[in-house]
Amino acid sequence: MPDTGGMVAVDLNADLAEGEALSPGDLAVLAEVTSASLACGFHAGNRRVMADTAAAAMARGVVIGAHVSYRDREGFGRRPLPVAAARLVGDIDEQCTVLDEVVGALGGVVAYVKPHGALYNRMGTDPDVAAAVVEALVGHGHRVLVAQAGTVVVDVARKAGLQVVPEAFPDRGYRPDGSLTPRERPGSVVDDPDLVAARAVSLVAGGIEATDRTWVAVPTATLCIHGDSPHAAGTAAAVRSALAAAGVDVKPFLTGPVTGPVRPSPR
Numbered sequence: 001m002p003d004t005g006g007m008v009a010v011d012l013n014a015d016l017a018e019g020e021a022l023s024p025g026d027l028a029v030l031a032e033v034t035s036a037s038l039a040c041g042f043h044a045g046n047r048r049v050m051a052d053t054a055a056a057a058m059a060r061g062v063v064i065g066a067h068v069s070y071r072d073r074e075g076f077g078r079r080p081l082p083v084a085a086a087r088l089v090g091d092i093d094e095q096c097t098v099l100d101e102v103v104g105a106l107g108g109v110v111a112y113v114k115p116h117g118a119l120y121n122r123m124g125t126d127p128d129v130a131a132a133v134v135e136a137l138v139g140h141g142h143r144v145l146v147a148q149a150g151t152v153v154v155d156v157a158r159k160a161g162l163q164v165v166p167e168a169f170p171d172r173g174y175r176p177d178g179s180l181t182p183r184e185r186p187g188s189v190v191d192d193p194d195l196v197a198a199r200a201v202s203l204v205a206g207g208i209e210a211t212d213r214t215w216v217a218v219p220t221a222t223l224c225i226h227g228d229s230p231h232a233a234g235t236a237a238a239v240r241s242a243l244a245a246a247g248v249d250v251k252p253f254l255t256g257p258v259t260g261p262v263r264p265s266p267r
Helices: 024-030 047-059 085-105 117-123 127-140 152-159 193-204 232-245
Strands: 008-016 035-039 063-067 144-148 163-168 207-209 215-217 222-226 248-250
Touching: 008 024, 008 063, 008 232, 024 047, 024 232, 035 047, 047 063, 047 085, 063 085, 085 127, 117 127, 117 144, 127 144, 127 152, 144 152, 152 163, 193 207, 193 222, 193 232, 222 232, 232 248
Parallel strands: 008 035, 008 222, 008 248, 035 063, 144 163, 163 222
Antiparallel strands: 207 215
């Protein structure tokens, strides 16, 4: 097991509210994570599952984020779609507004935004998409973006004054350049919970073995568990246990009071 170099801390997040109803598996995942990114209806979910998942998260002290995507329920948001920048900004704002309403009605707040699937990947490589995502967050009043370290969107977001939280994926394969292995390629997804747990500890220690067996550094402040994977609950428990055994403190990446979006004042 990699040496984490003493007591360190990391956030453990999951992508949830992606079914038609809150499931026992979702609840099991929520028992292990410290933040949860909730689908906002464009790639999956509905207001009922948003509300039920948000309530369960709040009861467990789990920080809530918006998991925004392309408007693509048929493709589960994993198809890169040709969406004009202005339309994309509006779509992201619409999703954030819906989740704000649902969570706000429960007395909670949406503390961050993490794009999903193809949108997440595109903002990491396409400057125009990155700019649209950042414009949408700034316009909506969000100040925290979860994104993959070293990608295009990071500098764009930081220049706009956003806090960028670097994310890593213990259940996904990495290429030697630090990018994720495309899902259609062999080795792109890791299913074994124990292997995912070992990879989580490795990522906290600073990096991971890429698909070509070379070592790649991967900065991270939050580790993702994909809630739609068939072994999500077992994987979350295995990761949490392995992190504890390695002396890693699992806690939210946000420090201080958790606040929601604050829309800019009109000029």
